[in-house]
Amino acid sequence: DVKVTQSSRYLVKRTGEKVFLECVQDMDHENMFWYRQDPGLGLRLIYFSYDVKMKEKGDIPEGYSVSREKKERFSLILESASTNQTSMYLCASRDRDVGTEAFFGQGTRLTVV
Amino acid sequence: GEDVEQSLFLSVREGDSSVINCTYTDSSSTYLYWYKQEPGAGLQLLTYIFSNMDMKQDQRLTVLLNKKDKHLSLRIADTQTGDSAIYFCAESMPGGYQKVTFGTGTKLQVIP
Numbered sequence: 622d623v624k625v626t627q628s629s630r631y632l633v634k635r636t637g638e639k640v641f642l643e644c645v646q647d648m649d650h651e652n653m654f655w656y657r658q659d660p661g662l663g664l665r666l667i668y669f670s671y672d673v674k675m676k677e678k679g680d681i682p683e684g685y686s687v688s689r690e691k692k693e694r695f696s697l698i699l700e701s702a703s704t705n706q707t708s709m710y711l712c713a714s715r716d717r718d719v720g721t722e723a724f725f726g727q728g729t730r731l732t733v734v
Numbered sequence: 735g736e737d738v739e740q741s742l743f744l745s746v747r748e749g750d751s752s753v754i755n756c757t758y759t760d761s762s763s764t765y766l767y768w769y770k771q772e773p774g775a776g777l778q779l780l781t782y783i784f785s786n787m788d789m790k791q792d793q794r795l796t797v798l799l800n801k802k803d804k805h806l807s808l809r810i811a812d813t814q815t816g817d818s819a820i821y822f823c824a825e826s827m828p829g830g831y832q833k834v835t836f837g838t839g840t841k842l843q844v845i846p
Contacts (some may be wrong), residue, residue, distance in 0.1 A: 666835075
């Protein structure tokens with residue numbers, strides 16, 4: 622059974638804290654993605670990675686960074702959390718081939734107070 | 735640029751058909767997808783259609799693609815309470831990174 626695992630389901634952090642969201646996939650996929658989901662806005666792409674140590678900005682990268690030191694792990698970093706980063710964060714992975722399915726983790730509900 | 739639009743909410747009675755609509759702007763899309771998100775869960779792929787197809791049927795699901803109007807629809811026949819979820823339309827662009835753009839999502843409420 623394929624799996625994308627996000628380390629936390631719920632997180633509460635204080636404004637200004639550095640926050641790490643971890644994602645691990647067991648499918649040997651090259652591509653990994655971080656999205657945030659907000660009501661009425663759908664999923665917006667923050668960053669993606671197409672190989673180890675490679676990363677590309679998505680549509681809303683400001684205030685975030687990422688790390689991909691190993692193929693199976695893709696981390697999202699909030700350098701200094703702010704209240705407008707309160708959201709649901711979804712990690713996904715996908716094979717490199719054209720048109721293949723993206724597999725999603727369960728999501729991390731982050732609240733910044 | 736890419737933009738995918740959906741209505742936010744749809745309510746249907748159990749046993750009726752549901753039709754969820756989506757419009758997209760990028761004519762170079764290669765694949766179009768429908769994902770389902772149940773409460774408290776991530777997204778799961780329901781079905782997809784290649785851009786040179788007009789229709790795809792899979793059990794209770796029918797996908798229709800009008801490439802001229804850039805309109806995609808998902809029809810669920812005999813809608814059940816277990817179909818209550820948020821449905822996302824998504825498009826995939828050609829190119830090396832296979833970026834996928836998602837719509838805003840349509841929340842389907844099935845009334846018993």
